[in-house]
Amino acid sequence: MAPSLRGPAWPPRGGAAPGRSAAELLEGAYSRTMGVWSERVVPRIVDCTCASRDVMERRERVCAGLHGRVLEIGFGSGLNLGCLPHEVTSVVAVEPSDVGWRLSAKRRAASVVPVERRGLDGQAIDEADDSCDAALSTFTLCTIPDAGKALQEVRRVLRPGAELHFLEHGHSPDPGVARWQRRLEPLQRRVAGGCHLTRDLPALLAEAGFDVVDLEVGYLPGPAPSHPFGYLYAGVAVA
Numbered sequence: 576m577a578p579s580l581r582g583p584a585w586p587p588r589g590g591a592a593p594g595r596s597a598a599e600l601l602e603g604a605y606s607r608t609m610g611v612w613s614e615r616v617v618p619r620i621v622d623c624t625c626a627s628r629d630v631m632e633r634r635e636r637v638c639a640g641l642h643g644r645v646l647e648i649g650f651g652s653g654l655n656l657g658c659l660p661h662e663v664t665s666v667v668a669v670e671p672s673d674v675g676w677r678l679s680a681k682r683r684a685a686s687v688v689p690v691e692r693r694g695l696d697g698q699a700i701d702e703a704d705d706s707c708d709a710a711l712s713t714f715t716l717c718t719i720p721d722a723g724k725a726l727q728e729v730r731r732v733l734r735p736g737a738e739l740h741f742l743e744h745g746h747s748p749d750p751g752v753a754r755w756q757r758r759l760e761p762l763q764r765r766v767a768g769g770c771h772l773t774r775d776l777p778a779l780l781a782e783a784g785f786d787v788v789d790l791e792v793g794y795l796p797g798p799a800p801s802h803p804f805g806y807l808y809a810g811v812a813v814a
């Protein structure tokens with residue numbers, strides 16, 4: 576018979592939680608460590624890795640044409656702020672991470688565009704219907720648990736006919752890469768703050784009622800092992 580993990584309390588003497596098994600203690604330590612990792616470390620990693628020259632060039636391109644009051648879901652550390660055209664008058668930021676928001680402080684202070692943090696969850700946006708002139712999402716729809724719901728919320732908040740500009744990574748059409756995306760996704764979700772690799776952006780946009788009017792796809796420059804993480808969808812969808 577296999578030995579039971581529910582043995583005497585661990586650590587054996589003077590343990591802080593008598594009656595809890597070694598497995599439970601390890602599980603608690605693991606979830607605390609992962610919590611600290613996701614909340615404090617991942618936003619800093621994103622701030623560095625998503626600011627490469629290749630990515631910043633794509634941010635510039637995808638922000639072109641934004642204007643008026645812009646909703647940005649997953650504002651993060653504010654890496655898009657310096658890319659916004661002069662026609663943008665304000666940004667309504669939806670961002671759950673306090674660390675991300677703090678990391679954005681210098682960029683917000685340097686920006687001529689006022690930014691207001693209006694909520695924590697793109698799946699339930701605290702904004703009136705038809706209240707924004709445009710929306711922006713970059714590397715966010717991979718992370719939001721229910722991306723379809725978030726897109727419905729974005730569409731509700733946008734004026735009819737307004738544009739969502741997006742730059743996201745997702746499902747690759749190459750079968751070999753897609754296979755690796757499926758294999759790596761469980762690990763990626765754990766270590767990268769819930770990030771999915773297999774999301775089909777055009778399908779999600781269509782399901783939410785958006786009309787994709789501009790779409791550019793392809794891998795970020797890099798060796799083959801980076802491809803599962805770097806198949807990009809950049810474009811514009813109309814609400």
Ligand SMILES: C[S@@+](CC[C@H](N)C(=O)[O-])C[C@H]1O[C@@H](n2cnc3c(N)ncnc32)[C@H](O)[C@@H]1O
Pocket residue numbers: 621625648649650651652653654669670671672675695696697698712713714715718719720
């Ligand atoms: C990979 S980061 C990208 C950050 C930023 N958009 C950028 O391009 O650098 C994903 C962002 O989505 C945010 N996020 C996670 N869950 C969210 C949710 N339910 N609603 C809105 N944003 C969310 C994270 O806090 C994080 O800032």
